[in-house]
Amino acid sequence: MFWCRNEVRPGVSVAFTDTGAGNLALHVQDDPTEVMARRARLERVLGLEDQSVSRRFQYMDQVHGNHVEFIEAYGPGPTADAMVSAAPALHMASDRSVQPLAVMVADCVPVLLVGTDAGSSPVLAAAHAGRPGVASAVVPATVAEMRRRGAVDISAWLGPSICGSCYEVPEQLREEVAAEIPETWSSTSWGTPALDLPAGVRAQLAALNVPVEYSGECTLENDSLFSYRRDSLTGRFAGLVWTHD
Ligand SMILES: [Zn+2]
Numbered sequence: 001m002f003w004c005r006n007e008v009r010p011g012v013s014v015a016f017t018d019t020g021a022g023n024l025a026l027h028v029q030d031d032p033t034e035v036m037a038r039r040a041r042l043e044r045v046l047g048l049e050d051q052s053v054s055r056r057f058q059y060m061d062q063v064h065g066n067h068v069e070f071i072e073a074y075g076p077g078p079t080a081d082a083m084v085s086a087a088p089a090l091h092m093a094s095d096r097s098v099q100p101l102a103v104m105v106a107d108c109v110p111v112l113l114v115g116t117d118a119g120s121s122p123v124l125a126a127a128h129a130g131r132p133g134v135a136s137a138v139v140p141a142t143v144a145e146m147r148r149r150g151a152v153d154i155s156a157w158l159g160p161s162i163c164g165s166c167y168e169v170p171e172q173l174r175e176e177v178a179a180e181i182p183e184t185w186s187s188t189s190w191g192t193p194a195l196d197l198p199a200g201v202r203a204q205l206a207a208l209n210v211p212v213e214y215s216g217e218c219t220l221e222n223d224s225l226f227s228y229r230r231d232s233l234t235g236r237f238a239g240l241v242w243t244h245d
Contacts, residue, residue: 016159023235087121106226110159117149118187123151160216163181164196
C-alpha cells in the first residue's frame with residue numbers, strides 16, 4: 001500500500017503510495033465511487049479518522065502549471081500544482097492540526113515539504129513537478145510561499161518518478177529545459193535525448209538551501225508504481241503529508 005512511509009519530525013509524517021493502494025485519481029476513466037473509497041481507506045489506515053476532528057487529505061486539480069494555493073481548510077480541490085497548509089493563526093498551543101495534503105503522479109516528481117513556523121507548528125506543502133512544472137519553477141514557488149507563511153527549517157522528500165535514463169524527449173525539448181535548468185540534461189540508457197526531472201528539482205531545492213532527505217526510484221522501472229510512459233492509460237499514486245499525535 002505504501003512505497004515508503006516515515007515520521008520525519010515529531011508528529012509529522014510523509015508517505016508515497018504504490019499500486020497496492022490503487023488508483024487515487026478521478027480523471028483517468030476510473031469509477032469515482034471506487035476512487036473515493038480508496039482515498040477514504042488511506043485516511044482510515046493512517047488514523048486520520050481516529051482524531052477528535054476527522055480529517056481528509058486535500059487533493060488538487062493539477063494542470064502542469066506553477067500556481068501555489070494556500071489551504072486553510074478542506075474543500076473542493078483547487079486548480080493548482082502545489083499547496084501549502086499551516087496551523088490557523090489563532091490556535092491553542094496543543095492543537096497541532098494542519099490540513100493534510102496530497103499530490104498525485106505517475107512519472108512526474110511528487111514533492112513533499114515540511115517546515116516549522118514561529119510558533120513551532122508545522123508548515124506542510126505538496127507539489128507536482130512534471131516537465132512543465134520543473135521548467136516553470138513550481139517547487140521554488142512552493143518554498144517561497146512556505147517562507148512567506150513564516151516557515152523555516154524546510155526539508156523536502158521527492159517520491160518516485162521517471163528517471164533521467166528513461167525519460168526520453170525530443171532533442172529540442174531537452175535543449176529548452178536544460179537551458180533553464182542545466183541539471184536536467186540527460187540521455188536515455190539507449191543513448192537518445194532525455195531529461196532528468198528529479199535532478200532538476202534537487203538543483204532547484206539546493207539553490208534555496210532546502211535539503212532533500214529522500215529521493216525516490218524510477219516509476220517506469222518498478223511495476224509496483226504507476227507509470228504513464230509505460231502504460232498510457234494508468235492510475236496515479238500519491239504523495240501524502242500530514243500531522244498526527
Ligand atoms: Zn528509469
